[in-house]
Amino acid sequence: MKSKGMDYWRLRSDELRSKSNDSYTYRKNMLLLLKEQIPFDAYCCTLVDPVTLCSIGAVTEHSIEAIHHQILKIEYDETDVYSFESLLKDGVYIGRLSDSLGIQRSRRYEEVLKPNHFSDEIRCVLVFQGRCYGFLTLFKKQQAANPFFSNEDIDRLKIIGPIMAEALQAYYLSIIEVQTFEGELEQGVIILDTQLNIISLNSKASKTLDSLRKMEDIAAPYLPKPLQVMCTRLLARHQPSAPLLIPVHEQGYIVAQVSILRSTQENNFQIAVSLNNATPKDMLSYLMKAYHLTLREQEVVLEIIKGSSTKELAQHLMISYHTAQDHLKAVFQKVQVSNRNELVWKLFSKYQMEP
Numbered sequence: 643m644k645s646k647g648m649d650y651w652r653l654r655s656d657e658l659r660s661k662s663n664d665s666y667t668y669r670k671n672m673l674l675l676l677k678e679q680i681p682f683d684a685y686c687c688t689l690v691d692p693v694t695l696c697s698i699g700a701v702t703e704h705s706i707e708a709i710h711h712q713i714l715k716i717e718y719d720e721t722d723v724y725s726f727e728s729l730l731k732d733g734v735y736i737g738r739l740s741d742s743l744g745i746q747r748s749r750r751y752e753e754v755l756k757p758n759h760f761s762d763e764i765r766c767v768l769v770f771q772g773r774c775y776g777f778l779t780l781f782k783k784q785q786a787a788n789p790f791f792s793n794e795d796i797d798r799l800k801i802i803g804p805i806m807a808e809a810l811q812a813y814y815l816s817i818i819e820v821q822t823f824e825g826e827l828e829q830g831v832i833i834l835d836t837q838l839n840i841i842s843l844n845s846k847a848s849k850t851l852d853s854l855r856k857m858e859d860i861a862a863p864y865l866p867k868p869l870q871v872m873c874t875r876l877l878a879r880h881q882p883s884a885p886l887l888i889p890v891h892e893q894g895y896i897v898a899q900v901s902i903l904r905s906t907q908e909n910n911f912q913i914a915v916s917l918n919n920a921t922p923k924d925m926l927s928y929l930m931k932a933y934h935l936t937l938r939e940q941e942v943v944l945e946i947i948k949g950s951s952t953k954e955l956a957q958h959l960m961i962s963y964h965t966a967q968d969h970l971k972a973v974f975q976k977v978q979v980s981n982r983n984e985l986v987w988k989l990f991s992k993y994q995m996e997p
Contacts, residue, residue, distance in 0.1 A: 646679060648801050655805045665689050665813035666857060669701045669776075672806060676780075680795045681788070684760070684781040686710065688867060689810055692773040693931045695727065696875075696886045697867040699857050705758070706781065707864055711838060712754045714870055718878035723748045726777050729767045736799055739763040740790045755781070761789035766799045770807035773934070775814055778806070815932070830896075830917030833903070838865055838873055841912065850917050853890045872900045873913050887920055887928045895920035895928075922993040929989050933976045942969045946982055947990055 654675055662668040669687045676682075688700040702710060716722050723746055724737030739755075740762045742748055755763060761784040768776035778799075782789050830847035834840055840863065843851070854866035865873075868888050875883050886898045896917050903912045920928070926947075930940045938959075945955040956966040979985045 646798075648805070651802050651805050655809050659809050659812065665810060666699065666701055666859070668809060668813065669806075672809075673701065676802065679798050680780065680791070681782075682764075682780040682791075683783040686777075686779045688777045689814065690774060690776055691886060692775055692814070694884055694886060695730075695774060696883065697777075697871045698886070698888050699854075700867040702858070702860070702867075703781075706779075707860060709754055709758055710867075711865075711870060711874070713750060714874040715878070716750045716754065718875050720749070722750050724765050726765065726767055729765060730769070730774050735767045735769060735803060736796055737765045738791050738796060739765075759784045762791050764791045764795065764799065766803045768803055768807035768810060770804060770811050773811070775807050775810035778803070830915075832869075832915040832917070834865075834873060834913040834915065836877060836911070836913070838870065838913070839863070840865075847915070847917055850890060850896055854888070857890075868898060869900075869915060872898060873915070876900045876902065876913065885924075887924065895925065897924050920993070922990055925993045926990050935973060935976060939969055939973050939976070942966070942973055943985070943989060946970075947986055 655672065658668050658671045658675075662671065669689070673685055673687060684703040684706045686700055686702045686706050688697045690696060691698050706713075717725055721728065723742040724739065729735055729737050739748065739751055743751065751763075755761075760781050762782040764780045766778040767774055768778060780791070782791060828844070828846040830844060830850050832840060832843040832847045832851070851862075851866065854868070855861060855864070858866055860866070868886060872883055872886060880902070882899065882901050888896045888898055890896050897920050899916045899918075901914050901916075903914050905911055926943075930943060935943065941959055942955060945958055950958060952966050952970065953963060955970075956963045959966070961969075974980060974985065977985055977988060979988055
């Protein structure tokens with residue numbers, strides 16, 4: 643099979659971006675193209691928050707959906723071969739499971755993939771401009787004509803990975819550009835057991851779950867990937883992760899948090915998931931990180947929101963007037979605005995507006 647080059651994939655990626663209204667559709671169509679070059683039997687492609695590396699939505703083949711929780715549990719329960727975090731940290735970005743077979747034990751392979759008749763897995767961390775925007779995993783079945791991924795497959799992913807990452811960055815930034823507001827104040831609450839089965843939930847949580855499942859094209863009882871990841875991390879590390887902002891169709895942004903509910907009985911506990919509408923303060927913190935502002939630049943933004951002049955800003959932060967101007971210029975460039983009013987509107991004020 644003749645391999646397609648970078649120009650081909652960039653052109654096809656741009657075409658799909660122009661036709662796809664959301665990242666789910668883009669990823670689904672890219673996987674169809676990818677299968678023409680890399681034979682695989684199953685897949686999972688996740689859009690992640692580059693700050694927390696938590697999933698904010700996944701495209702998953704149905705046979706992987708059924709075992710995804712088991713894969714996640716091993717991902718965060720111990721350091722298995724080619725975890726996504728290690729691939730990113732080591733700057734390798736691509737890992738082929740069959741390279742480790744016979745050399746290093748893999749619980750993921752022995753306990754989950756092999757019993758479900760999968761023979762190989764290839765993982766690709768989707769990185770653009772030094773930040774991760776997605777995880778791509780492809781799987782091979784044992785009965786496939788060639789049950790293992792080839793070196794040529796890896797070479798193709800080295801070309802395709804950064805192109806997909808660039809597209810996902812554009813979708814990620816387009817999500818945070820959308821003005822959303824939800825006036826409903828009810829808090830969503832879900833209670834789960836340690837196997838992530840839902841024990842109880844209120845109406846707000848039920849509505850949010852329906853929207854999240856619709857975004858991932860899954861049905862009950864499957865838990866949406868953002869919540870799966872947060873709960874699995876909690877069970878593995880016994881400490882809550884940072885709150886995650888999740889864009890929810892027709893509801894705006896939801897702040898998801900997870901915590902352990904301990905019973906009076908020893909070793910008996912449940913998981914509580916809270917789902918709150920994002921406040922302007924939540925959005926400000928989220929957006930400043932999403933636009934990759936430094937800590938000093940974030941301080942500058944807070945001063946601008948307070949209404950400080952450049953002279954006052956410099957005095958409050960104990961920096962020179964010219965340094966303050968340089969920080970302002972850098973902030974404007976990163977957030978893609980031309981003045982203070984646009985900056986305050988884009989990061990804060992518009993989230994205070996009712997529909």
